Amino acid sequence: MKILVDENMPYAERLFSRLGEVRAVSGRPVPPDALNDADALMVRSVTKVNAELLAGTPVRFVGTATAGTDHVDEEWLAQQGIGFSAAPGCNAIAVVEYVFSALMLLAERDGFDLREKTVGIVGVGNVGGRLDQRLRALGVKTLLCDPPRAERGDDGAFYPLETLVKDADVLTFHTPLNKSGPYQSLHLADAELLAALPDNRILINASRGPVVDNAALLQALEGGKTLSAVLDVWEPEPALSLPLLARADIGTPHIAGYSLEGKARGTTQVFEAFGAFLGEPAQASLSELLPPPEMASVRLRGKLNQDVLKRLIHLVYDVRRDDAPLRRVAGEAGGFDRLRKHYPERREWSSLNVVCDDGETAALLTALGFSASAA
Ligand SMILES: NC(=O)C1=CN([C@@H]2O[C@H](COP(=O)(O)OP(=O)(O)OC[C@H]3O[C@@H](n4cnc5c(N)ncnc54)[C@H](O)[C@@H]3O)[C@@H](O)[C@H]2O)C=CC1
Numbered sequence: 324m325k326i327l328v329d330e331n332m333p334y335a336e337r338l339f340s341r342l343g344e345v346r347a348v349s350g351r352p353v354p355p356d357a358l359n360d361a362d363a364l365m366v367r368s369v370t371k372v373n374a375e376l377l378a379g380t381p382v383r384f385v386g387t388a389t390a391g392t393d394h395v396d397e398e399w400l401a402q403q404g405i406g407f408s409a410a411p412g413c414n415a416i417a418v419v420e421y422v423f424s425a426l427m428l429l430a431e432r433d434g435f436d437l438r439e440k441t442v443g444i445v446g447v448g449n450v451g452g453r454l455d456q457r458l459r460a461l462g463v464k465t466l467l468c469d470p471p472r473a474e475r476g477d478d479g480a481f482y483p484l485e486t487l488v489k490d491a492d493v494l495t496f497h498t499p500l501n502k503s504g505p506y507q508s509l510h511l512a513d514a515e516l517l518a519a520l521p522d523n524r525i526l527i528n529a530s531r532g533p534v535v536d537n538a539a540l541l542q543a544l545e546g547g548k549t550l551s552a553v554l555d556v557w558e559p560e561p562a563l564s565l566p567l568l569a570r571a572d573i574g575t576p577h578i579a580g581y582s583l584e585g586k587a588r589g590t591t592q593v594f595e596a597f598g599a600f601l602g603e604p605a606q607a608s609l610s611e612l613l614p615p616p617e618m619a620s621v622r623l624r625g626k627l628n629q630d631v632l633k634r635l636i637h638l639v640y641d642v643r644r645d646d647a648p649l650r651r652v653a654g655e656a657g658g659f660d661r662l663r664k665h666y667p668e669r670r671e672w673s674s675l676n677v678v679c680d681d682g683e684t685a686a687l688l689t690a691l692g693f694s695a696s697a698a
């Protein structure tokens with residue numbers, strides 16, 4: 324059994340070698356000769372998986388250690404009888420913490436209290452749903468837009484996108500990239516939506532670049548639109564628009580989901596799915612894989628206010644850490660991918676044990692996702 328894994332998939336060699344012979348290769352592009360004798364292929368979002376890549380190869384299973392699947396032609400794989408698994412929700416917490424990190428930064432810069440803002444969440448699945456929970460735990464009002472869920476009759480109040488455009492101070496996109504169909508999300512934020520957005524709003528895209536029409540956004544910003552833009556994903560990648568990056572308030576190289584925990588969950592989820600495909604139960608736990616965090620514990624005195632929360636959030640992950648390097652290298656060939664490939668360790672809030680002298684603070688931090696206790 325020969326298993327090809329993307330070289331940027333942490334722990335893949337260690338886990339998949341329990342099931343076969345592993346070879347780690349580049350994902351953009353996958354060396355074509357590597358596919359000639361591969362039985363399985365484990366990719367990340369940078370690899371387009373389709374007939375062009377796999378026709379005529381012996382590959383029988385494809386796993387992607389990602390939540391998004393727009394890089395995979397699932398219909399073609401099914402037609403060919405090739406097994407497939409993604410890793411739904413693996414990095415949702417990381418994306419939520421990215422959004423919080425960005426909002427805390429803008430709140431400090433522009434002098435607002437997040438609890439006085441309304442956050443509109445477009446796409447309320449693994450990411451959007453967790454973001455909603457944490458924002459509400461903090462006392463922030465949210466407005467949710469998810470037509471597929473609304474039409475399924477899921478619990479909760481769902482609003483049309485127009486309502487969020489009109490009433491939300493922050494518009495944050497967490498949909499898959501649907502290029503067509505009833506729930507098309509390609510250019511969901513288009514010139515018309517941008518024109519309808521009142522001044523001084525915040526737009527966040529940590530889903531897929533083309534969910535926001537990047538040319539229309541640049542045109543709006545160049546035309547004097549007062550809008551703060553937080554962009555983790557770009558149209559196109561990796562050759563993003565440098566003028567748009569220059570206008571973005573925060574710009575990062577598609578790393579919102581790049582916590583170590585998120586990446587490790589991605590690998591373990593596809594490892595377990597491949598084991599099930601082979602009929603060989605395979606299990607892996609994060610605790611056997613993850614190293615101890617660099618910063619494990621802090622003591623917190625008194626009540627939690629926004630400033631203290633911001634400092635705690637930025638202690639674990641500060642989005643400026645990823646914004647500055649992108650601005651430095653975005654114009655260089657290969658710069659975008661290099662930052663992603665050599666991504667420094669980043670942990671999730673749960674890795675920080677916060678010992679509080681106030682019980683309410685400990686309870687709130689726990690609800691937000693930190694490991695908190697009162698002592
Ligand atoms: N920047 C990054 O590093 C990451 C980006 N992503 C992207 O974010 C997307 C969302 O991630 P998850 O929440 O894990 O996916 P998910 O599949 O759990 O949730 C997506 C939600 O969007 C809704 N939706 C679909 N079409 C919609 C539309 N046109 N308008 C509004 N809602 C719509 C779905 O009903 C679903 O509830 C992924 O598909 C992926 O493309 C995910 C993880 C990391």
Ligand SMILES: O=C(O)C(=O)[C@H](O)COP(=O)(O)O
Pocket residue numbers: 331366367368369388389390391392414577578579580581
């Ligand atoms: O899971 C997803 O969907 C993502 O967007 C990933 O964070 C993308 O990471 P790579 O697979 O491109 O490393």
